[in-house]
Every structure is written in C-alpha cells, then in structure tokens.
Amino acid sequence: MSDDKGGKLLRIVSASVFAVIAALIALDLLLDSRDGVGWLHVLLEASVLVAALFGLVVMLREFGRVSLDLTIARDDAARWRSEHKALLSGLSVAIARQFSDWGLTQAESEIGFLLLKGFSHHEIAELRGTSERTAREQARSLYRKSGLTGRNQLSAFFLEDLLQPAKAD
Missing domain, CATH: 1.10.287 (Helix Hairpins)
Structure with a gap:
C-alpha cells in the first residue's frame, strides 16, 4: 500500500x-x-x-x-x-559506467542504485523479490569490488565533488 x-x-x-x-x-x-x-x-x-x-x-x-x-x-x-532532468540522467549514466568499471553484476548494480536512493536492505529485498540476506550479500559484494566500506562511502564517492559549498557573495 x-x-x-x-x-x-x-x-x-x-x-x-x-x-x-x-x-x-x-x-x-x-x-x-x-x-x-x-x-x-x-x-x-x-x-x-x-x-x-x-x-x-x-x-x-x-x-x-x-x-x-x-x-x-x-x-x-x-x-x-x-x-534537472538532463543532469540527473547524466549522473545516472556516470554511476552506471562506474559500476561497470568496478565489474559489478547487473544485480549488484541494481542494489547500488537502490542503496544510493536510500532504501534499506529490507526494502531492497521487497522491491527485488529476494531475501534480505541476498540483498545484504550483494551489497557486501558491491563494497568489496569497489573498495568502499559501506553505504556512506558509496554515496560520498558519487556526491562529494558534486556538492561544493556555496560561495558567499
């Protein structure tokens, strides 16, 4: 619902x-x-x-x-x-390219996008029709292949350079 x-x-x-x-x-x-x-x-x-x-x-x-x-x-x-449709589309393409460079499977890439959107492992499992354990394992595999330690580093990897502090006038 x-x-x-x-x-x-x-x-x-x-x-x-x-x-x-x-x-x-x-x-x-x-x-x-x-x-x-x-x-x-x-x-x-x-x-x-x-x-x-x-x-x-x-x-x-x-x-x-x-x-x-x-x-x-x-x-x-x-x-x-x-x-911001063009920017968002470009970001999605860039993220997908990076996932490919890391050698992620299709499932791991889907998990990566859902993690970046803020979904929990439980929500990801429900969305994908898998168990929460499967979603967790695929997330661990993503982190291992990317060399990142978790969700925070995954988000920071893509957003850190995009989110520059506003310059004071």
Whole structure:
C-alpha cells in the first residue's frame, strides 16, 4: 500500500472513530435525558461529546495541513526533477559506467542504485523479490569490488565533488 493510500485510510478510520464516539455519546445522552438521569451526569456526557467533536475537528484540520504539505513537497520534488532532468540522467549514466568499471553484476548494480536512493536492505529485498540476506550479500559484494566500506562511502564517492559549498557573495 502506498503512503498516500495508507494516509488516506488512516484519515478515514481516525475520523470515523471520532464520529462514532460522538454519535454514541449523543445517543447515550439522548437516552439518559429521557430516563431522567441527573443533570450532572448529562452535563459530563455533554462535555465528553463536545470534546470528541472538538478532537474530530482538530484532527481533520491537521490531516488537511499534512496533506497540503505533502502535496507541496511532491510538487517541489517533481519540479526539481523536471528542471534537472538532463543532469540527473547524466549522473545516472556516470554511476552506471562506474559500476561497470568496478565489474559489478547487473544485480549488484541494481542494489547500488537502490542503496544510493536510500532504501534499506529490507526494502531492497521487497522491491527485488529476494531475501534480505541476498540483498545484504550483494551489497557486501558491491563494497568489496569497489573498495568502499559501506553505504556512506558509496554515496560520498558519487556526491562529494558534486556538492561544493556555496560561495558567499
């Protein structure tokens, strides 16, 4: 399930829970008032109803803000990728060439790209339909063939010279 679908489901379930709680409290309040329950009990239940409704409104507003922030972040990422498509393509080609120079297999190269993208061994295994142990072993083989010690050095190998500090004006 994608994060977007999972987030939508979470919002629906959470809002439904608050709405059901509020409805049950309202029903109980109505039944209690018909049965002649004391005013203090009715007042307490009415307070819980107001709190549940307030919680529902606050939660829906927060979910709205998070959804908006997520949309803005996705739009920014899409814009950035679009503006730098040629650079990213060139970088991908250069990385693939370096992987070839290191003598990596196709599987090790795939692992290398996924490691550079920030995926965990577990996520890589799921994406590739292999075991986590296989993904780990292929990553170790990549590090051994490249002479690097791990994920940090792999990332630094490709990014170190690209990421120069901004010059002060």
